Amino acid sequence: xxxxxSQAGANGKVAFCRVRQARAAAWTVFALTASFxxxxxxxxxxxxxxxxxxxxxxxxxxxxxxxxxxxxLLVLQGQDQVRPWVDAEAxxxxxxxxxxxxxxxxxxxxVKEPHGYGQxxxxxxxxxxxxxxxxxxxxxxxxxxxxxxxxxxxxxGVPVVxxxxxxxxxxxxxxxxxxxxxxxxxxxxxxxxxxxYGDVSNEELGADLAAAPARWCDLxxxxxxxxxxxxxxxxxxxxxxxxxxxxxxxxxxxxxxSRLLPATSLFSVLGDFPSQSLGGTxxxxxxxxLDLLASGAAQxxxxxxxxxxxxxxxLRLDDRGDGALGLELRRQDVSTAQWSGVRATTxxxxxxxxxxxxxxxxxxPDHPDGRGIAWPWGLVSLxxxxxxxxxLAGALEASSTPEHRYETDAIVRLSRALSMK
Amino acid sequence: xxxxxxxxxxxxxxFALGACAGVLGLRREPATHxxxxxxHVLKGINCVECHVGVVGAxxxxxxxFPPDATCRRCHAKPHDERxxxxxxxxxxxxxxxxxxxxxxxxEHRKHMAATHGDCVRxxxxxxxxxxxxxxxxxxxxxxxxxxxxxxALRDCAACHVDLGDEGxxxxxxxxHEGDFVREHGVRAASARDLCxxxxxxRECAGCHGVGTVPVLPAQxxxxxxxxxxxxxxxxRARHAEEARADPGLCTTCHxxxxxxxxxxxxxxxxxxxxxxxxxxxxxxxxxxGGEHGLQARIDPASCAACHGGAGEQLCVGCHRxxxxxxxxxxxxxxxxxxxxxDLPCRLCHGVGP
Numbered sequence: 001x002x003x004x005x006s007q008a009g010a011n012g013k014v015a016f017c018r019v020r021q022a023r024a025a026a027w028t029v030f031a032l033t034a035s036f037x038x039x040x041x042x043x044x045x046x047x048x049x050x051x052x053x054x055x056x057x058x059x060x061x062x063x064x065x066x067x068x069x070x071x072x073l074l075v076l077q078g079q080d081q082v083r084p085w086v087d088a089e090a091x092x093x094x095x096x097x098x099x100x101x102x103x104x105x106x107x108x109x110x111v112k113e114p115h116g117y118g119q120x121x122x123x124x125x126x127x128x129x130x131x132x133x134x135x136x137x138x139x140x141x142x143x144x145x146x147x148x149x150x151x152x153x154x155x156x157g158v159p160v161v162x163x164x165x166x167x168x169x170x171x172x173x174x175x176x177x178x179x180x181x182x183x184x185x186x187x188x189x190x191x192x193x194x195x196x197y198g199d200v201s202n203e204e205l206g207a208d209l210a211a212a213p214a215r216w217c218d219l220x221x222x223x224x225x226x227x228x229x230x231x232x233x234x235x236x237x238x239x240x241x242x243x244x245x246x247x248x249x250x251x252x253x254x255x256x257x258s259r260l261l262p263a264t265s266l267f268s269v270l271g272d273f274p275s276q277s278l279g280g281t282x283x284x285x286x287x288x289x290l291d292l293l294a295s296g297a298a299q300x301x302x303x304x305x306x307x308x309x310x311x312x313x314x315l316r317l318d319d320r321g322d323g324a325l326g327l328e329l330r331r332q333d334v335s336t337a338q339w340s341g342v343r344a345t346t347x348x349x350x351x352x353x354x355x356x357x358x359x360x361x362x363x364x365p366d367h368p369d370g371r372g373i374a375w376p377w378g379l380v381s382l383x384x385x386x387x388x389x390x391x392l393a394g395a396l397e398a399s400s401t402p403e404h405r406y407e408t409d410a411i412v413r414l415s416r417a418l419s420m421k
Numbered sequence: 422x423x424x425x426x427x428x429x430x431x432x433x434x435x436f437a438l439g440a441c442a443g444v445l446g447l448r449r450e451p452a453t454h455x456x457x458x459x460x461h462v463l464k465g466i467n468c469v470e471c472h473v474g475v476v477g478a479x480x481x482x483x484x485x486f487p488p489d490a491t492c493r494r495c496h497a498k499p500h501d502e503r504x505x506x507x508x509x510x511x512x513x514x515x516x517x518x519x520x521x522x523x524x525x526x527x528e529h530r531k532h533m534a535a536t537h538g539d540c541v542r543x544x545x546x547x548x549x550x551x552x553x554x555x556x557x558x559x560x561x562x563x564x565x566x567x568x569x570x571x572x573a574l575r576d577c578a579a580c581h582v583d584l585g586d587e588g589x590x591x592x593x594x595x596x597h598e599g600d601f602v603r604e605h606g607v608r609a610a611s612a613r614d615l616c617x618x619x620x621x622x623r624e625c626a627g628c629h630g631v632g633t634v635p636v637l638p639a640q641x642x643x644x645x646x647x648x649x650x651x652x653x654x655x656x657r658a659r660h661a662e663e664a665r666a667d668p669g670l671c672t673t674c675h676x677x678x679x680x681x682x683x684x685x686x687x688x689x690x691x692x693x694x695x696x697x698x699x700x701x702x703x704x705x706x707x708x709x710g711g712e713h714g715l716q717a718r719i720d721p722a723s724c725a726a727c728h729g730g731a732g733e734q735l736c737v738g739c740h741r742x743x744x745x746x747x748x749x750x751x752x753x754x755x756x757x758x759x760x761x762x763d764l765p766c767r768l769c770h771g772v773g774p
Contacts, residue, residue: 054586058641073635077623079585084578087585091623093635103633106622116574119614126625129613133673134629143614149573151614162632178611180573186611199764203757210611215560222610229756234673236607240599249599251607255669258721261677263758266733266765267721271751275668275719283599295600301668302719308666314647320513324647335719337666343654345646346436358436359646361654365662377655380435381644393644401658403687411643419586 054079055418063410072096085112103163118144127155130176130190131206131224133234133260136160137172149180151188159194169198178208185211194262201262203227217241226259231272233259245285251297252278276300279307289316299334306334322349338366355383371402381411391415456510458555462548466495468540476538478529484522485529486515514555521556524587526580535565575614584619602650606673631674668720680726710739710746718751733768741769 060073073095080088088109094102108123121141128134129141139157156173158166174192181187187209194202208222219239226233233256240249254276261268279297286292296309310330317323326345332338341363348356363375381395397409461471469476471487478485492505499505506515521527536542543561546554562568562580571579581587597605609616627638639650651663664671671679705711717724728735739746760770 060636060641075635075641079621089622091626095635103635105626105630105633105635108622116571116576125622126629128609128625128629130610134625136626136630136632145574147570147573160630160632183569188611197764200758208610210608220607220611222607228758229754234669238604238607247599249604251604255667255673257669257672258718260669260672261721261725263756264764265677265721265725265729266736266768267677267717267725267729269754269756269765270718270721270749271754273668273718277667281600293599299666301666302715306666312649319511321647326647332662332666334666337662339659339662341659344436347646355644357644357646359654360433360436363655363659363662375655375658377658378433378436379643379646379654380431381646383644395643397643399655399658401655402661413641413643 053418053420055420056415058413058415060411060413062412064407085114086110101163116145118142124160127157127172129153129155130178130188130208131204131222131234132174132176132190132192133224135172135194139172149186151176151178151180153177167197170196176206184213185209196262196264199264200228201264203263204233216243226256226263228263229259229268231259232256232274247283249281250279251281252276273302275302289319290314291316301335304335306332308332308334317348322355323347333366336367340364340366353385353387355385357381357383372400372405374400375402376400389417389419391417453508453511456514459548468544469538475529476533480526480528484515484518486518517556520587520589524582524589526582575618577618585621629674631676631679664723665720669722672722677722677725677729680723681729706745714749733765737768744769 054077056075056077058073058075060075062072073093075091075093077091078089086109090107091105092102092107093105094100104124106124108121108125110119110121112119120143122139124136124138125141126134127137127139127141136159137155137157138160139155141153141155143151143153145151152175154175156171158171161167161170172192172194174190176188176190178186178188188207190206190208192202192204192206193200204224204226206222206224208220210218210220212218217240219237221235221237223235224233225231232254235254236252238249238251240247242248254274256272256274258268258270258272277297277299279295281293281295284292291314293312293314294310296307298305298307300306308331310328312328313326315325317325324345324347326343328341328343330341330343332340341361343359343361345359346357350356358378358380360378361376363377364373365371365375377397377399379395379397381393383391383393385391391414393413393415395411397411399407401407471491472485473487473491474482475485486506489505493499532543533540541547543557544555545557545561568579571577577584601608624638627634637650637652639648639653642648656663700712702711703713736746736749738744740749756766758766760766762771
């Protein structure tokens, strides 16, 4: 339910939308029923394989539909280790958005050399290696390892277009070579080239490093160099020291927004105005059940300098951490983004498989500009989990956003997890 | 407006009640309590007196929890007739031990011989009455077994039956603490295959399969408020501020059309009649051309969100070679693309239509 929106739909459009939503809802209900029946039957079937099959189904329904969370959604996940050297994984979903739609998130087979000297992935998966930015790919990824610590990886395929779409002459190829050094560090070099409609949209050379010179100290870094418009596209580093009670991390990043865009975009030729940040994060176990986390960073965007910071506390209500109270304060003051926020959470196990949770966030922008003086958001939920793998959760969510003065939603999720030997 | 505040007041009340229930002890307390390991050790009782079968245990068989009869050898008059482990020892600790028994290839028999029966050498903190410390940490294993080759080859199968099925978070190595959502990108760069030894494809695709992901994991798990992440809580309200604060961050996952796709679906795009997002003075005639040039350089993805693709013609109209908008390239700009042939160069530099 929404109110205070500046948008007003025409009656005819509303009627059309209702018919469309009703059809979508009917389709979704059918899909949900059929899928859950199949899953329920599967739990009583004998499984030929001696290895474990893991299945999970989540059905989500919400009173309002938007692009972030569909009104009705069914997610089916399956995972199987057919033999010790081969496993397969799939995740498909169908939903109403408000039109009935479906897609495949993962459909991949992985074959491993029994002793770990190599592996091959094929199908639809997320490729993320070295300094290559993660990309969802329909393709192949082959990796080989040697006992002396060298890793060689080659990959290629077609970047995924949503809803089973296709574009001609889109492809991506690349590889990475890495070497372990003295059991304390790994250094890698990567290359990737991507084309859209045959034109080069991305060509990068990357370097990455991970090192743990001592048990209490580790660091990691990666950088990507744009070969189309030569210059640094993206660089990150993180170095941390720790003890059981505390951990301190120093981090930094530089991003060149124009180089992160596809080189086929007109906006990629405007030059290099990098955004940079340098900061630190401290985690301190102040008491056996109390964690404090603080982070702050200085940032530069174009010629402007600013910063952001937050403090977060988490108090566990039991040894296991099933119940917890959390409080977070946040401030961002960079360029034209200036706001303060507070977030509080509770999670309380009620016994007999029931769990209560609530979450509240209030964001106050420094310059509302007619978007409301504060953007509160809250959620109260009650969940139940059975020993047989069923889960039922319901929540009431309310918020005020720059677009809508108020929004209320009810959310229900039904889940079933199965593991068969 | 009144309804708005009523709902928020109800949510605030529910939050307060939840917090009070946790802090004031109003919630239901578990019937069990920690097992008194420390008291037994101080009495000089050897571990194997209670954990009888552990000396000769191999990789098969049940965990070695003492039965009631073992307890009653010393506690001849128990205070009631209920099963001892109904109160002494927490259920989740037993579950953890049974999980380890099921998923680890481990023989107590070999280790008892190597340590000359000294259990505390591995179960270091058992005398501290800390139930979470009963199982030895993996770093302790590495103290004797270096496993360099297995580590290098990501061959965990020597000890772990099936890491994915095990689902046990690493307690002392590869620790995912601090602000790990931000940190994981750089940490995973050199060790993607190490991450994959526990994490499945869908865990990466749950966020990075941007085009096909139906709903982010944090939104699907709306009832697990302990999850943190960039898109958690009221992200939809503050997303514009977050994007402006770190130009380029969104582009690392989202395509430039993501903003427009979402805004169109939400009917907040200028195309559907809403007001223009640009302030007065955005484009002016004469030198400089107004604010739009600077802002486009700082965050080109936000321009491409609406004006990308066919919309680029709007820019080309002024910035083409010889056009009134002038040269948009900075000093020293270079590109490996063919000026008159490749996209996007040919839009301005191309010969003819």
